[in-house]
Amino acid sequence: MSAEIPSAGGTPTPRLSVACITYNAAPYIRQALDGFLMQKTNFPFEVLVHDDASTDGTAEIIREYAERRPDIIRAVFQKENQWSKGVAVAPRFLWPLVRGEYVAMCEGDDYWTDPLKLQKQVDWLDSHPGSAVCFHPVTVHFEDGSRPDSVYPAQKDCPDGFTFQGLLRHNFMQTNSVVFRWKLKGREGEVPTDISPRDWFTNLIHAEKGPIGFLPDVMGVYRRHPGGVWWNASDAPDAFYLRNGLRHLAFYKAVKKRFGYDNPAAFDLAANTMAAHIRAGNADAAADVVKTYPEYVGRALGATEERDRLARELARARRRFARTAWIAAIAVAATVLMLLSAILP
Numbered sequence: 001m002s003a004e005i006p007s008a009g010g011t012p013t014p015r016l017s018v019a020c021i022t023y024n025a026a027p028y029i030r031q032a033l034d035g036f037l038m039q040k041t042n043f044p045f046e047v048l049v050h051d052d053a054s055t056d057g058t059a060e061i062i063r064e065y066a067e068r069r070p071d072i073i074r075a076v077f078q079k080e081n082q083w084s085k086g087v088a089v090a091p092r093f094l095w096p097l098v099r100g101e102y103v104a105m106c107e108g109d110d111y112w113t114d115p116l117k118l119q120k121q122v123d124w125l126d127s128h129p130g131s132a133v134c135f136h137p138v139t140v141h142f143e144d145g146s147r148p149d150s151v152y153p154a155q156k157d158c159p160d161g162f163t164f165q166g167l168l169r170h171n172f173m174q175t176n177s178v179v180f181r182w183k184l185k186g187r188e189g190e191v192p193t194d195i196s197p198r199d200w201f202t203n204l205i206h207a208e209k210g211p212i213g214f215l216p217d218v219m220g221v222y223r224r225h226p227g228g229v230w231w232n233a234s235d236a237p238d239a240f241y242l243r244n245g246l247r248h249l250a251f252y253k254a255v256k257k258r259f260g261y262d263n264p265a266a267f268d269l270a271a272n273t274m275a276a277h278i279r280a281g282n283a284d285a286a287a288d289v290v291k292t293y294p295e296y297v298g299r300a301l302g303a304t305e306e307r308d309r310l311a312r313e314l315a316r317a318r319r320r321f322a323r324t325a326w327i328a329a330i331a332v333a334a335t336v337l338m339l340l341s342a343i344l345p
Contacts, residue, residue, distance in 0.1 A: 015043040016118060017100035021090050022108025023052040023083065026061060028223065033065045035112035037072065041119045046072060050094045053078040088193035095188045106176040114219035121179035124213045132181040133206040134213030135173045138220040151218055162214045164207045168261045171200040176220045180206045192254045196247035204259060238276040245273030249293050270296035
């Protein structure tokens with residue numbers, strides 16, 4: 001067995017399950033666990049924690065808390081890192097353990113600041129039986145101090161309001177702010193495992209019908225730090241596109257298939273991801289963008305400025321790459337031209 005799975009201990013009949021995934025979060029995990037345990041509720045809840053074979057002592061800290069509060073905490077400890085194998089750890093290992101009617105999310109490097117957070121959100125959901133999600137703003141904190149703290153979302157971030165149509169265009173729900181009326185018990189496979197961000201897709205499933213609950217209280221902190229997926233998405237975009245571009249494109253494609261919405265952000269993402277791989281000399285990956293997402297590449301490169309930009313990237317690549325890398329870039333260009341001839345009018 002690749003993981004140490006908990007027994008059916010913990011709260012016998014929890015009304016809410018907290019789902020926490022973590023990896024190498026030793027500097028932060030105590031604050032996350034303390035935020036869970038400080039919650040004051042008139043209902044029982046459980047805390048499900050999944051550690052993906054951390055190497056920095058995170059697992060030992062979780063064990064300490066689980067031994068102290070076996071009535072609440074149930075932990076899963078991986079023996080080998082699953083994320084590196086392409087396994088979606090939450091749907092595979094954590095969500096099947098959920099026993100609550102409601103589910104709250106918080107990753108191990110984030111935390112909650114209000115001891116009444118869960119009570120407030122469950123009260124709202126109880127009073128709105130047609131709704132399946134409630135969220136609130138969070139403080140965005142950069143660990144390196146490079147930017148001042150801010151609150152997200154602000155009204156300006158969501159000009160369309162906190163609606164399902166607005167959520168299709170832009171994910172305004174931070175993961176550690178949501179409480180769901182859980183729809184995925186026994187249906188975990190409805191969330192594709194090859195996409196990123198998976199939390200956005202989960203938000204959409206729960207917001208599809210009924211109003212989205214919004215409480216104005218700031219009740220959590222979302223950390224931005226070098227170990228996070230979105231740490232340098234704006235400051236070092238190529239690194240982001242190389243690491244996450246293909247999975248993010250898979251997300252947009254899954255949204256179109258499930259919800260019928262074709263997000264125009266996918267077009268620029270396809271062009272930027274392909275250009276980043278060309279700059280890095282990753283011929284196969286650049287060609288995969290075109291082969292797998294021809295509709296997005298076609299829409300992006302259908303614009304003259306995008307075609308010109310690709311030409312400039314190839315010119316830069318020729319000057320920078322060694323001969324073998326340039327041959328690879330030519331192969332990419334040839335693939336692009338061949339495929340575009342089939343998808344552009």
